[in-house]
Amino acid sequence: MPDPLHDAFDSESFRALGHGVVDLLADYLAGATRGDGPVLPWKDPAAQLEDWPVATGEPLEQLLPRWLAASNHLHHPGYLGHQVTAPLPLAALGTFAAALLNGATAVYEMGPANTAMEQNLVHWLAAKLGFGADADGILTSGGSLGNLTALLAARQAKAGYDVWSEGQAGGAPLAMLVGEQAHYSVARALQVMGMGRPGLVKVPADERYKTRPEALHDARRRAEADGRKVIGVAVNACCTATGSFDPLGPIADFCEAHGLWLHVDGAHGAAAALSPKYRHLIEGIDRADAVVWDAHKMLMMPALCTAVLFRDGRRGYEAFAQEASYLLHRHDPRDEWYNLCGRTFECTKTPMALPLYLALSVYGEELFADYVTSRFDLGRRFGAMLAAEPDFELPVPPECNIVCFRYVPPKQGDLDALQVQIRQRIIASGAFHLVQTRLATGIHLRVTIISPFTTDGHLQDLIEAVRVTARPA
Ligand SMILES: Cc1ncc(COP(=O)(O)O)c(C=O)c1O
Structure with a gap:
């Protein structure tokens, strides 16, 4: 007699599924921390809806990789977006348990x-x-x-x-x-x-x-x-x-x-x-x-x-x-x-x-101390990098890992519109995810250096990406 309800709780199926899911996630983690693929595969929200119809019977081996690929990748070194961190894998296992x-x-x-x-x-x-x-x-x-x-x-x-x-x-x-x-x-x-x-x-x-x-x-x-x-x-x-x-x-x-x-x-x-x-x-x-x-x-x-x-x-x-x-x-x-x-x-x-x-x-506590110190250090170094560039403006020298800045090209047009456009294009490129914020002096680009894998080199690349993106097509 088929018993789908109890089968769904079968411990041996869980073991096999669980190993499979962890294998998939471990590969994902290796790729994301290396910076493989886009940070955020941007897609229009309405089109995204079409991709996720409910109860289709899609097998797990297909569904989960598809979901991973369509997500925002917070462990990626190019993730510089909202203040949501790249969780420790051990912590993710804790949530799972x-x-x-x-x-x-x-x-x-x-x-x-x-x-x-x-x-x-x-x-x-x-x-x-x-x-x-x-x-x-x-x-x-x-x-x-x-x-x-x-x-x-x-x-x-x-x-x-x-x-x-x-x-x-x-x-x-x-x-x-x-x-x-x-x-x-x-x-x-x-x-x-x-x-x-x-x-x-x-x-x-x-x-x-x-x-x-x-x-x-x-x-x-x-x-x-x-x-x-x-x-x-x-x-x-x-x-x-x-x-x-x-x-x-x-x-x-x-x-x-x-x-x-x-x-x-x-x-x-x-x-x-x-x-x-x-x-x-x-x-x-x-x-x-x-x-x-x-x-x-x-x-x-x-x-x-x-x-x-x-x-x-x-x-x-x-x-x-x-x-x-x-x-x-x-x-x-x-x-x-x-x-x-x-x-x-x-x-x-x-x-x-x-x-x-x-x-x-x-x-131990040291891991957290290192994380906070290294991210705040990098935020401050990024501030110094930007301050050294004649075509970038910093509203304030950063105190931690949140850094606001804007691109101010020699020939200035609508600076606010330019920052918005730069952000949209950079996100669409998949290289970085960053946000924007309106300050007293206008719209600024804003990063939170929250992935443990972001380095000075990535931030130097971001500076270049902003310049290239701002050039008229
Ligand atoms: C200073 C500050 N307080 C509160 C919040 C809200 O926190 P949550 O998104 O966890 O509700 C945020 C979110 O970015 C924040 O930056």
Whole structure:
């Protein structure tokens, strides 16, 4: 009697399939890290849809290679695009193992080892930031959700009334002072929280795109003149567009002087904590009330894995000050630290600790320190290369592995349109993947040097590719 359902779970078929898939991926990895093929085989989205009809019966041996070929290749040395890293192969295996067990980490009984790994990892990361023994936190699904989680805790701690229970109408309207270069997810979080547009008061940045601490006074005055109670300050380590690190020390001084919450979005740059050479970029981060740190950016983890770290771990229980009695049984939520859904937005949560836990266990912290240091070093060297070229402009000297620049040929036309065109053509060529961003001085090309395989030589090639691409056809 055929039994397709049980056959699909057959362990020997799984063994054979698994070996086949790993062989395929190992070959893929060898090619991608060598720089074989296009980084991104660009195809129009509508045409892409046509390539992926559902439930066609296409055999795995054909489907998976086709999917690999059609994907963006983050291990490729020419991948310089968005801030999503080339995952460590071991970490990918961790995700694979975790997916088979599906031990979701909302309640302890579903993922007991995962929960313990997560908590110990969170404490380890918090200690790296310089937080003390009271620190605590959780892992969650991405920096955007991390910012929302931390800002909810900020509001509950500083509003002066129980916003969670009473809603925003229970007291004075609230405001957060936000560095103008903050990632859009900060504004999104505040608006999801019902604080509206006036609830976000922008703090201007200087010419290096760093939040100006002296501008905080004026921002606070503006919010108060508008009848709002300021609850805190949200700044960047580092900002998305240019990779500039805000001066956390003076900003922390301001927060302490005025009793305000300090939120540091370290989604990308908190990883500097692991690099003895670049640790100074985040000096003062240990004075933050909460820090968001994405492991899928600068810790070589598959997406998604974000740590939300609270200097005073009790604050983490206030983000979602809600009872779900069928999951949580006792009175003080801290008694149930091990039922993580009390502190995360997710109910069912991917078991996301295993990949990072495995990698730290097998390779040690040094591998991460080397990765961060070597990528930041290369970003700075690329900045120096560009500065030496008369036909390239740097808006700011790079501090880390995010570098913005634009091509300024001797005969200038519409520079913004030129950068857009260069980017489109370079992506279409398959040689590199890079992005663009609008800064005060116009549209710039932007790279994040995040693949461990990108070298000075590749970046020199990029400079040449930009020149060649910009020439009229
Ligand atoms: C500074 C910063 N914060 C938050 C985010 C959002 O993170 P995620 O994409 O994991 O939601 C990003 C993404 O690039 C970022 O650069």
